[in-house]
Amino acid sequence: MSNLLYNNSNIYLFVAVFMLFCGIAGLLYRRTLIGMLVSMELIMNGAGLNIVAINRFIVPENPYGLAFTLIIMGIAAAESAIALSIIIIIAKRYQHIEGGDMKELKY
Amino acid sequence: MSIGESIFLFAVAVTMAGALTAVFASSIVYAMLGLITAMFGVAGLYIYLNSAFLAMMQILIYVGAISILIAFAIMLLGQYSRKSHDFKAVGKLLSALVIALVSVVMFIRFVLTNLPGKTAPNFLMTTKDVGRAFTDTLILPFELISLLLVVAIIGAVMLSLNSRGDK
Numbered sequence: 139m140s141n142l143l144y145n146n147s148n149i150y151l152f153v154a155v156f157m158l159f160c161g162i163a164g165l166l167y168r169r170t171l172i173g174m175l176v177s178m179e180l181i182m183n184g185a186g187l188n189i190v191a192i193n194r195f196i197v198p199e200n201p202y203g204l205a206f207t208l209i210i211m212g213i214a215a216a217e218s219a220i221a222l223s224i225i226i227i228i229a230k231r232y233q234h235i236e237g238g239d240m241k242e243l244k245y
Numbered sequence: 246m247s248i249g250e251s252i253f254l255f256a257v258a259v260t261m262a263g264a265l266t267a268v269f270a271s272s273i274v275y276a277m278l279g280l281i282t283a284m285f286g287v288a289g290l291y292i293y294l295n296s297a298f299l300a301m302m303q304i305l306i307y308v309g310a311i312s313i314l315i316a317f318a319i320m321l322l323g324q325y326s327r328k329s330h331d332f333k334a335v336g337k338l339l340s341a342l343v344i345a346l347v348s349v350v351m352f353i354r355f356v357l358t359n360l361p362g363k364t365a366p367n368f369l370m371t372t373k374d375v376g377r378a379f380t381d382t383l384i385l386p387f388e389l390i391s392l393l394l395v396v397a398i399i400g401a402v403m404l405s406l407n408s409r410g411d412k
Contacts, residue, residue: 143246144253144293148355153257153290156348157264157283163340164268172318176267176280179311183287186303194294194368201374204296205383208375211306212390216397218311222318223401229325 150191157184169236171225175218182214253293260286269341273319281312298372 143149157180164177186207193203229235263286266279284307291300379387 143250149257150290150294152348152352152355153260155351156261156344157287159344159347160264160268163344167268167337167340170273172273172315172322173276175318176273176276176315179280179307179315180264180267180283183284183307187287187290190291190294190296190299193370194296198368198370201370201378202383204299204370204375205378207299208302208379209386209390211302212394215306215310216393218314219397219401220404222314223404225318225322226405229322233325235322235325 147191147195150187150195154184154188154191157181157187169238171221171228171235171237174237175221175225178221179214179218182210186210252289256286256289256293258286259283260290268344269337277312277315277319280315281308284308284312295368296370298375 161177161181161184164180165174168174168177189203189207189210193201197203225235228240232239260283263279263281263283267276267283268279270276270279284303288300288303288308291297291303
């Protein structure tokens with residue numbers, strides 16, 4: 139029972155770390171802001187998986203990890219809406235959505 | 246290897262392949278599809294972590310809301326993502342190599358040397374416990390999330406309507 143593959147914590151933590159590094163590399167590699175936003179969502183998914191795995195294997199007597207992951211999902215939804223509206227403004231202002239040329243805050 | 250372990254490894258492989266596609270696909274639409282694939286894989290991992298409610302919320306919120314939002318952004322702003330001057334394949338290769346090396350090092354260091362890991366015999370937290378925590382101890386963050394969503398909606402509408410763009 140306890141030596142099944144899905145009953146130990148390391149593989150979940152490894153997948154979470156892999157998603158974190160993929161997200162960081164996407165933030166470095168992508169040029170458009172939408173690609174960076176996709177990478178941010180990957181990082182948030184990895185963080186949620188990490189928190190739920192820790193809550194399942196290390197502190198299994200309280201549900202706060204699950205609650206915090208739900209809070210992360212709500213924050214990710216709000217962040218995506220705000221970020222996409224800001225990207226729309228940037229597209230109107232600069233006529234492109236690449237992050238390299240944005241050097242001023244006035245619009 | 247039992248059938249449960251096979252399905253678990255399939256979920257892990259789907260998650261990792263989706264993450265790699267979301268980062269290294271050349272088209273942004275393929276990147277979005279890779280992100281959706283990774284989210285479905287994470288939902289499967291949540292089911293293996295004995296929290297099915299969280300898996301359903303993952304599919305509803307991430308796949309059903311955030312991915313559709315990103316799809317709308319791609320459809321609205323596809324004309325503005327100008328044909329970028331060709332990517333340096335060196336940078337792509339270097340970042341892929343860094344991801345692969347760091348992940349392999351961490352895999353060997355933390356997973357393979359300690360494969361049984363930390364096992365937990367039972368996890369008795371159900372949806373009832375999560376709801377009780379939200380309405381008992383975490384009532385202030387719960388209400389603040391609703392306030393945050395309202396502020397985000399109003400802010401997104403104001404930003405999109407009142408922007409003095411060059412249109």
